[in-house]
Amino acid sequence: MQQLVLQMPSSRATQSGYRGRVRSGCLTCRSRKVKCDELRPVCQNCKRLKRSCVYKPRKSRQYQYQRSPPRNTGQATSDGSGSAAGLGRLTQVESASQQYPSPSSEEQDESLAAGVAAEGGINSNIVGDTAKNPFQSPDSSIVDIIVRLHKALRRQDGTSRTIDDAEFEAATPSTLISRDIELTTTIDVLATRQAPLPLSFAFFVDQVDCPAVTPFDGVNWRRMKAEVVGVGTSNEAVAEAIVALSALYKGQMYGLPLSKAMCLYKSARLAYEKLLGEGVEDFEIVLVTTFLLSLFESMQYYETDALLREPGEKFIHRLEAWTQSQLPRSSLAIRIIVWLRLLHTIAIRGGGMGLISDRIYNLFSSCSDAAIPSLAVPSDQLPEDKSTHLYETIASSVFDFYFRLQMISGEIAKLTHYHRSRTAGADQEDVTQQIAHITLRLHRLWDTRSAAQRQTPGDLRAHLESKVADPIIALVGMCHAAYHAEFIEIGRVLGDPVSEFAESRQAMRQMREIVDGDWNVYQQGRGTSGLKTGYLRPLFLYAIECMDREESQWAVERLESIRNPICRSDFFAVFARELSEAQLRKERRVTTRFFCMWHFGVPPPFL
Template sequence: MRLKRQCVYKPRKEQRSFPTAAGTKDATAPEPVNATQSRRSRETTSVSPIPPSPRLENENHVLLQTLRLDDATNISWGAVQDPFRSPDSSIVDVTARLESALRRRKGKSPTSGDDESGAASPAALISRDIELTTTMDILTAQEVSLQPWFSFFVETVECPSITPYDCVNWRRMKYAVVDLGRTNAAVASATIAVSALYKGQLYNIPLSKASSLYQSSNSAYQTLLNDETQSFDAILTTTFLLCWFEFIQYEAIPHLKEPNDAFMDRLGTWARHESTRSALSLRIVAWLRLLHAATTRGGGLGLISERVCCLLPSSPSLPNLKSSAPDASSHLFEMLSTPIFEFYLDLQTISSEIARLTHYHRSRNTGVDQEEVIQQVEEVISRLRALWDNRSPTQRQSPEELRSLLASKIADPVITLIGICAAAYHAEFIEIDRVLGDPVSESAASKHAMRQVREIVDGDWNAYDQQGLLNAGYLRPLFLYAIECMDRGENQWAVERLERIKNPICRSDFFASVGKALTEAQLRKERRVTSKYFCIWYFGVPPPFM
């Protein structure tokens, strides 16, 4: 007005205009040249979605189309590329005008650039700011933005059955999955589903959203399988993420128990060509075997069908995942930890064989059945002892020796890894004694194994972290200790240690309660009580995987 010039404002890119209250002028709507265009512009921008930038359209057109999972769930790629499209977005214009109006009310002169900032009262500007910010936050809440979920996945998500034994490769896998998810809708949706489930378990909140995301991820997974242009790394990564979801949410039906023909064809082709196997895919196969072993114990039916297991390659040398910023300490830790993880992997293969000798998986009703089991157990024990005798030189060292040879940055995680793997080895002898039958036996091997587990947990093997929490790798050895001992004092020791794990993902508090209640039942009945059926009777649910 001062310069007597026509007001023309260039419309802002990628910014949404919102309907305002009746009688209130929109402070953020772009003003076109004339009133007719202005009216048309307001009518259009108030109902149209935010248009993606040309760069996003060119680079991620397919991703943007496939990441819309359903009417209630939408993965927003824009939040990754544009940090201002998030719940933290601010209404700069309204805030500046509000501050100017408040200054005027206090008697301070506005800046010379303020032309209409004082026209509206502070109350009107505050109400307009509330309406606009609330509308933006409502629209944002209806989206599933990749950025916060990917960040949560990388920074927080762990798997108690894998992470304690392969922590370095687990961390690198998460970065690789996020990178793959930026260009693959199925990987992205599966990553978000796992993160949502993990967050639900971690904070004890409803899992309905995670279940919805899981169903949507399954649909994206089927589309991925039918796309011949997609690499098998993407397929196997998505498969692993879905299996991981099913492992945590253990009442879900595992999709690899009855895999479809498309997956079997792609798996068979990949397995026949050794040169196509990446380090990530081989590592994922190893982790799938670990999850499968855990899901066959305690009456579980397993996560993977026999058809799939037969096609999964068993690599004699498992390459580590590459790091974007390698250093000497990480490289040295990899060299020392690789044979220890391979020891644990072989141990879990034997563990799954022991689990298949239980009455959950085979007949144990006749004397002939029992004789067969005894013979197979003897063979298993021979293999276990051979595995222990051939363990790496690093595993033969005491914590004091390792600390004298290595810097603490390397020695401490190596000591931790050796401790949990040794406890896992001794736990198998406790399990074998339980598998052989009722009544409670006085097996020397089992009693020795229990003493070894207690010495490791109470010893100098870095069993506890800096917060005083016990490593989740001790969950199964301590649980077996708790349910196999027939002494309340020993049971109390094991239960207290289980309670100090404090890991909601592996449900350590629940297993502590099961261990205490099951032992009380066994002491009353003076015999073993079947853990799975007791859990169903006493707690109303089958035991989670461990």
């Protein structure tokens, strides 16, 4: 009798065309706003109209999404995601995703029936909730849909079903798949609106390098990144600078548009200004942020205004107070200043204006001309292998040689016609005298090189195990090539037409012996082998100074084997070939910067 009563349609509802809010019945009738008789598995309305009849699962039957805990790997620790702040944010994401209400709940039925909103493909309800908590996502409801899909597919396969399957009877695979697509799309679109902080930190630690620094100071560079990530977990300005720099490197590595990276850089600059305005007691945090932004600017020099070329008074006052203070300075701060000076050197070559003002540079020089301390291993990392410490001990003196060499290189760059007058005889005489003095300093630097630099590759292998000998040989080879490159640069600075500058010719012979010799000039990594990036500038100078087509082609081929998009090795190989051909046709030197602007339409990148 009860069943008969339930099957009788309500004539009143039929006659009046009910359109009020329906809080019970199948989801199909509720989306149509008609009264449902709630028969299971198919109501009379759906049966009569041949529609899919789907009921909302009972709350007692809903499945909870269980996430497996993240693996505790060494990488997770090194990229900063294992820190307290990083773990706190990840925990917030996890807990919020499990607490997010299912999109098939009562309050969202109408939104789901209407489909995904036009803007961004997100339901308005989800957008509103996400604005309140950007870490929420409807992950938990996906499991419910997937479970229902499995049940429906099992029924189609003819497998046995349980009594609990009755509530899923009318949920066809097509319906479930469409809902899964909507939910997963919603989640993924929401994810694009969040700053991927842990991912950026991991990429920063694993991938971000500096061609002017990393090949010559790799151990300290890795330690710096781990330490900076630790600072970034608790400081917004440092974190935003890491995110911007990581986005830039991804764009450079994969040939992607850099508009997103530029937006992140501008946001990081605002956070930097806010940091300065807050008057943070620890100036070294400001210094870390300054370094990260300057590294970004060294790669995007013509699209950014160098932070330290026209620094604000707040930064200058803070730097002056810090340099005059008697408090001890950390190894990280001194190392960062040394690296900033190296970045400035490459930014004044080829007619660049540099990254640092004279006032700031002089302040930096006052606190970094003494011994350069190595960075300690971060406390949250595993102890390094003993071979690393032995390598570090030997490599520190080699890097000191490289640093002093680059400071001399900056002085040579300032003698070019890009930075001073060279149109009068008196100008040329003055440059010749200064070059003679610089040449003596270069010879003196060579005479005081470390014991490791006086050994042949065979000697180093005979006295050191391969784990230490091989990277030391590679480092010494790059430093020696950089040393000989300065004599080639001097040959170009002295004048035109091509002169038989004896030391330049000898330097080119020495460089070719290194590259074709046993100095570990090639490296394996990232799926390909290539020449080490430390040889980029020496080979470029070799190619454009050599007036022999065969020798120039040798240098271009070696440049092509570097294969590093960050240092733009492909561009410099083409640049060197075209400039060399132009010089051979005209039988004279061609101005490097102006040829690049004429041939490629842009000033040359830093080298």
